[in-house]
Amino acid sequence: EAGVAQSPRYKIIEKRQSVAFWCNPISGHATLYWYQQILGQGPKLLIQFQNNGVVDDSQLPKDRFSAERLKGVDSTLKIQPAKLEDSAVYLCASSARTGDNSPLHFGNGTRLTVT
Amino acid sequence: SQKIEQNSEALNIQEGKTATLTCNYTNYSPAYLQWYRQDPGRGPVFLLLIRENEKEKRKERLKVTFDTTLKQSLFHITASQPADSATYLCAWGGYNKLIFGAGTRLAVHP
Numbered sequence: 001e002a003g004v005a006q007s008p009r010y011k012i013i014e015k016r017q018s019v020a021f022w023c024n025p026i027s028g029h030a031t032l033y034w035y036q037q038i039l040g041q042g043p044k045l046l047i048q049f050q051n052n053g054v055v056d057d058s059q060l061p062k063d064r065f066s067a068e069r070l071k072g073v074d075s076t077l078k079i080q081p082a083k084l085e086d087s088a089v090y091l092c093a094s095s096a097r098t099g100d101n102s103p104l105h106f107g108n109g110t111r112l113t114v115t
Numbered sequence: 116s117q118k119i120e121q122n123s124e125a126l127n128i129q130e131g132k133t134a135t136l137t138c139n140y141t142n143y144s145p146a147y148l149q150w151y152r153q154d155p156g157r158g159p160v161f162l163l164l165i166r167e168n169e170k171e172k173r174k175e176r177l178k179v180t181f182d183t184t185l186k187q188s189l190f191h192i193t194a195s196q197p198a199d200s201a202t203y204l205c206a207w208g209g210y211n212k213l214i215f216g217a218g219t220r221l222a223v224h225p
Contacts, residue, residue: 004158035215040217041217042119042204042206042215042216042217042218043159043204043215044215045212045213045214055211056211056212091158091159093158101146101147101149101164101166101208103149103161103164104149104151104159104161104213105161106158106159106160107158108156108157108158109157109158
């Protein structure tokens with residue numbers, strides 16, 4: 001099966017600019033996650049979708065971050081305006097189901113550098 | 116809040132030896148723990164899952180144990196190879212959440 005696709009692979013922007021990341025999950029996977037991984041840390045959940053509905057966005061900085069999953073398939077994550085501390089790898093993951101210990105399948109992430 | 120603690124120091128071992136990585140958690144026992152491998156520049160890859168009512172799980176050269184009394188999981192790689200060098204992440208699962216530790220970097224030397 002094809003894996004989780006993410007683009008772009010790298011992005012460099014200046015602070016206060018905006019940026020968007022795209023994710024295409026594994027076909028048929030109902031649950032989609034966006035994680036932020038700062039260098040030297042583990043992935044931190046930003047938002048979790050079940051089909052096109054939000055299950056958990058409690059750690060999403062909603063004043064600057066937004067995400068959508070149209071038609072329950074692809075998803076975009078946007079940051080506007082970016083801050084220096086947003087420099088991180090943004091990982092998208094999908095799983096067949098939610099809440100029942102299904103393993104997560106991760107993409108290779110987008111490395112964001114904010115200068 | 117729930118915390119997952121993994122040894123932040125890199126683990127260096129000789130090829131052929133058994134690598135043992137530790138994952139400790141605070142507060143609530145998880146419904147399950149998952150272990151992932153992450154290579155530089157790549158996303159994590161799922162390796163093993165162990166549920167709260169299981170003591171041990173094996174897959175080829177990998178073994179995971181779970182001790183709810185100690186609030187600890189141990190991850191073992193037997194007959195380690197240089198190709199096993201990577202960062203290994205422990206993830207606490209429960210209440211529809213999956214919370215990751217910071218990972219432990221393993222380096223296997225020939």
